Amino acid sequence: MSGSLLTPNLVGLCRSLTEILLGIVKAIFDALSLPGVGSWFVSPGVVVFFTYLIATLVMVMWAALVNLLSVMWVERKLYSRIQDRRGIMLGVPWPWSKKYKRGMTNLGWGFLQNIADGVKLLQKENITPASADKLLFHAAPAIIVSSTIMVFAVLPFSENFYYTKVALGVLFVLAALSLGPFAIILAGYSSNNKYTLIGGLRAAAMMLSYEIPLILCVVAVVLLSGTLDPFQMVAVQERPLMGTIVPSWNVFSPPQMLGFVIFFIALVAELERIPFDIPEADAELVEGWTTEYGGMRFGFLFGFKWLRAFAGAGLLVILYLGGWNGPVFATVSVLGYPIPILPQEFWFLLKTYLVVMVIIWISWSIPRVRADQVLKIGWNRLIPLALLTILGAAVFKTMGWF
Amino acid sequence: MAEFWVNMGPQHPMTHGLWNLRIKVDGETIIDAEPIIGYLHRGVEKISEVREFQKVIVLTDRLCYVSSITWSHAYCLAVEELMGIEIPERGKYLRVISLEIQRIASHLMWLAAFGADIGLLTMLLYALRERELFLDLIEIMAGLRLNSNYTRVGGVRNDVPADFEKSCQRVIAHFLKKLDEYQDLMENSKTFLMRTQGIGKLSKEDAINWGVTGPNLRGSGADVDLRRTIPYEVYDQIDWEPAIEKDCDCYARSIVRMREMRESCRIVLDALKKMPPGPYRMKPPRRAEGEAFRVTEDSRGEALFYVAADGDDRPYRVKIRSPIFCTLAAVPQMMRGHKVADVVSIMGSIDICVGEIDK
Numbered sequence: 192m193s194g195s196l197l198t199p200n201l202v203g204l205c206r207s208l209t210e211i212l213l214g215i216v217k218a219i220f221d222a223l224s225l226p227g228v229g230s231w232f233v234s235p236g237v238v239v240f241f242t243y244l245i246a247t248l249v250m251v252m253w254a255a256l257v258n259l260l261s262v263m264w265v266e267r268k269l270y271s272r273i274q275d276r277r278g279i280m281l282g283v284p285w286p287w288s289k290k291y292k293r294g295m296t297n298l299g300w301g302f303l304q305n306i307a308d309g310v311k312l313l314q315k316e317n318i319t320p321a322s323a324d325k326l327l328f329h330a331a332p333a334i335i336v337s338s339t340i341m342v343f344a345v346l347p348f349s350e351n352f353y354y355t356k357v358a359l360g361v362l363f364v365l366a367a368l369s370l371g372p373f374a375i376i377l378a379g380y381s382s383n384n385k386y387t388l389i390g391g392l393r394a395a396a397m398m399l400s401y402e403i404p405l406i407l408c409v410v411a412v413v414l415l416s417g418t419l420d421p422f423q424m425v426a427v428q429e430r431p432l433m434g435t436i437v438p439s440w441n442v443f444s445p446p447q448m449l450g451f452v453i454f455f456i457a458l459v460a461e462l463e464r465i466p467f468d469i470p471e472a473d474a475e476l477v478e479g480w481t482t483e484y485g486g487m488r489f490g491f492l493f494g495f496k497w498l499r500a501f502a503g504a505g506l507l508v509i510l511y512l513g514g515w516n517g518p519v520f521a522t523v524s525v526l527g528y529p530i531p532i533l534p535q536e537f538w539f540l541l542k543t544y545l546v547v548m549v550i551i552w553i554s555w556s557i558p559r560v561r562a563d564q565v566l567k568i569g570w571n572r573l574i575p576l577a578l579l580t581i582l583g584a585a586v587f588k589t590m591g592w593f
Numbered sequence: 594m595a596e597f598w599v600n601m602g603p604q605h606p607m608t609h610g611l612w613n614l615r616i617k618v619d620g621e622t623i624i625d626a627e628p629i630i631g632y633l634h635r636g637v638e639k640i641s642e643v644r645e646f647q648k649v650i651v652l653t654d655r656l657c658y659v660s661s662i663t664w665s666h667a668y669c670l671a672v673e674e675l676m677g678i679e680i681p682e683r684g685k686y687l688r689v690i691s692l693e694i695q696r697i698a699s700h701l702m703w704l705a706a707f708g709a710d711i712g713l714l715t716m717l718l719y720a721l722r723e724r725e726l727f728l729d730l731i732e733i734m735a736g737l738r739l740n741s742n743y744t745r746v747g748g749v750r751n752d753v754p755a756d757f758e759k760s761c762q763r764v765i766a767h768f769l770k771k772l773d774e775y776q777d778l779m780e781n782s783k784t785f786l787m788r789t790q791g792i793g794k795l796s797k798e799d800a801i802n803w804g805v806t807g808p809n810l811r812g813s814g815a816d817v818d819l820r821r822t823i824p825y826e827v828y829d830q831i832d833w834e835p836a837i838e839k840d841c842d843c844y845a846r847s848i849v850r851m852r853e854m855r856e857s858c859r860i861v862l863d864a865l866k867k868m869p870p871g872p873y874r875m876k877p878p879r880r881a882e883g884e885a886f887r888v889t890e891d892s893r894g895e896a897l898f899y900v901a902a903d904g905d906d907r908p909y910r911v912k913i914r915s916p917i918f919c920t921l922a923a924v925p926q927m928m929r930g931h932k933v934a935d936v937v938s939i940m941g942s943i944d945i946c947v948g949e950i951d952k
Binding site: 270273274275276385386389392393465466468469472473474475476477555556557558559560561562563564 | 597599601605606607618620621708709710711712713714715718719722778782784785787788932933934935936937
């Protein structure tokens with residue numbers, strides 16, 4: 192199996208970086224003949240503090256800047272192509288191209304469009320309705336953003352690219368993801384608007400009916416792999432399947448195949464994508480619970496849905512699609528370190544983005560399901576099938592078939 | 594949960610124009626509904642009284658901005674009956690062709706709006722893409738795309754170019770292929786069926802009692818198509834079948850419209866084949882006296898024009914019967930008992946056009 196790009200891991204790399212930086216600081220203070228201050232900076236507590244500060248920054252930047260913008264771009268480009276149009280095209284050409292003289296152009300790849308939209312939202316006025324419950328109204332975007340960022344505290348991108356190793360990592364991710372609907376209910380209630388209220392109540396109903404199958408499917412996976420630790424879960428899926436070269440991803444096991452489908456549907460509902468986007472149904476509820484938000488608050492509510500989609504897809508990949516397992520062994524040696532050509536991060540991101548693209552593809556090709564039908568699907572179909580998945584997983588585990 | 598009124602409009606994504614639908618909800622269930630119209634009233638009937646017969650066409654074009662030719666045509670028919678003139682045969686055929694192209698364009702606009710309503714935004718883009726082709730055909734015929742001002746009292750504005758038949762055949766061949774795709778996208782989609790089947794039931798008796806006409810009435814199983822029951826122009830010489838569905842729900846209404854688009858394509862091709870050479874327009878008399886009314890099958894139902902004149906060169910009174918105005922009266926009955934999300938299915942399936950409601 193291919194290796195990871197980072198050695199030893201994210202925090203370890205950040206520690207080396209911090210030690211170098213703090214060494215420079217110490218040298219400066221030594222030169223200023225303040226050796227006490229200098230040695231305080233390299234004391235273990237301060238080093239650990241700065242290490243985690245830098246690691247947090249790196250992880251948040253990686254999640255919220257790189258991946259959020261990429262997922263937004265992928266979505267907007269992909270659905271534009273599905274709809275037979277070009278989509279966003281704002282971009283700055285390369286400095287050496289002839290087009291560069293004209294500055295910004297609308298003939299580019301469109302990656303800058305999302306940044307431009309963000310800047311536009313920042314410039315807009317943050318309107319708070321006069322009759323809103325101000326505390327809750329302001330708290331809802333903060334809860335959405337922070338709970339989504341929390342997922343990346345434990346979501347590993349490879350064996351070494353992670354922020355913390357938690358034994359109950361999968362549980363943590365699920366808990367952080369399911370905080371989102373609470374913020375939606377808060378937003379819907381506090382805006383004091385009929386549309387937002389209906390949207391918030393729909394979100395509450397949907398959370399009840401789709402969190403349960405989601406977690407029941409995870410239970411089935413946990414039964415088979417015997418752990419809630421994402422690293423061990425991926426390690427279990429690494430061995431070849433019954434003597435073939437196909438890896439034994441969970442999705443290839445018969446009960447988990449059903450579980451995969453249920454988890455995927457429940458995930459789409461959890462992310463409020465179009466077949467199940469009833470809390471914010473734009474045609475009937477005028478964007479539902481986000482109606483009263485404006486400016487960057489709306490930007491956060493709207494934009495972090497994509498980051499939640501990315502996090503959910505990452506969880507799906509870890510649970511069912513073998514995580515960062517990939518088929519390439521080749522490495523190149525740089526200064527004695529083996530650097531993998533197609534590292535684990537590549538495989539993880541590839542699978543995750545493919546899952547995200549499938550979600551986008553589905554959500555732009557079928558209509559929205561009605562609210563009561565959504566609940567009916569959840570309670571009448573998904574939950575019994577998820578229980579069946581658990582039963583199947585238990586049978587397979589006892590018989591040792593998979 | 595307490596019952597409360599929710600305003601869906603005047604500014605709401607569902608409304609397709611400027612009107613207000615107040616619904617009384619108990620949780621998600623609709624108890625009552627009340628359409629409020631009049632935001633777009635322009636007084637077309639009254640302004641018509643100070644304009645000469647020919648100049649009223651500019652106003653009737655703007656009655657419904659997605660189906661302008663059919664409205665102007667209804668007016669022209671009424672005025673021609675008032676004047677007692679018979680237009681040339683080629684003019685009749687050209688009118689039929691333009692009417693059916695306009696009907697397809699109008700139904701495509703409905704398809705786009707219906708798709709966007711029930712959450713399928715891709716359908717909006719697809720249907721508008723194909724609508725462009727038919728607007729281009731109208732542009733070739735009339736020189737304008739939307740408010741085409743094509744039908745005139747005494748015929749049509751101008752003849753079609755020599756290669757028009759070829760353009761029509763190419764566009765229709767392309768469109769029929771795409772229409773199969775759209776029908777796949779709708780009929781084979783379980784989600785679409787869930788959203789439309791059994792929603793907004795309107796029985797045949799209720800539909801007739803409320804004065805519902807057009808595709809909505811045919812979706813309720815009534816075999817009423819004025820192109821066949823009271824044939825005007827040359828519809829009786831053309832080979833076509835009306836589209837009738839018996840399910841009375843949103844799905845039946847949408848299938849009726851899909852089938853009507855196919856039939857319209859057939860009518861256009863047939864009319865182009867049978868169209869005789871000759872003059873396409875005659876000079877109508879300037880003044881008229883008496884009263885006349887004609888009904889036509891508009892894209893949305895039965896369009897009636899009553900024109901009275903007192904010997905002047907302008908109408909004394911014009912009365913318009915708008916099909917959607919009457920259909921809107923049946924809306925509360927269709928909605929009671931359904932969920933909030935069904936409002937968009939029902940309103941989308943009856944194809945609202947506020948311009949002709951408010952006149």
